[in-house]
Amino acid sequence: MVKVHIPRELRGLNRFAVRAMVGLNGFAHIIIGLALAIAVLMFTWLFFQDVKEAANAHNLVHGFLHALGTLMLLWSISALITAEIRYLLGSQLEVEAFIEVAMIVALRKLIVMPVEDVTPLPADVAMWVGAALMLGIMYVLVRWSQKQDSIPSSGK
Helix, strand or coil: CCCCCCCHHHHHHHHHHHHHHHHHHHHHHHHHHHHHHHHHHHHHHHHHHHHHHHHHHCCHHHHHHHHHHHHHHHHHHHHHHHHHHHHHCCCCCCHHHHHHHHHHHHHHHHHHHHHCCCCCCHHHHHHHHHHHHHHHHHHHHHHHHHHHHHCCCCCC
C-alpha cells in the first residue's frame, strides 16, 4: 500500500472525512441488509403464489418452471446475503459471489424461457446459453485461482 503524505493542516479534516465515510458505509450496509431481508420475504411469498396459481390453472409444468425461476431469484438473494455477512464480519467481497449471482440469473432465464409469452429467438437462446457457459468457466477459473493462492509454495 502506498503511503500518501497529507499536509499537517489537513490531517484533522482527513480523519473526520474518513470517519464520516466509514459511518456512511456502515449505514449503507445496514440498508443493503434490510433490503435483502425484505427481498427474501417477497420472493418466498411470490414462490407460494406461483405454486398456488399453477395448481388452480391445472398447468403444473408451466407453474413448476415459473416457481423454479422464483426460487432461483431467492437463491441469488441468498448468495448476496452470504457475501454481505462475510463482508460485515471483516472479509473482503469475493468476486465469485457476483459471478454466482450472474450465473443464477442466466440459468433462470434459460429455465423460464419456455414458459414466457413470447417465443424466444434462437439467437436469444444461444446468447443466454453462451453467457451461462462463460460465467461457469469464469467461476471455475476464479475458484481454481483461489485454490492455487492458498497452496503454500515449496522451496521458498
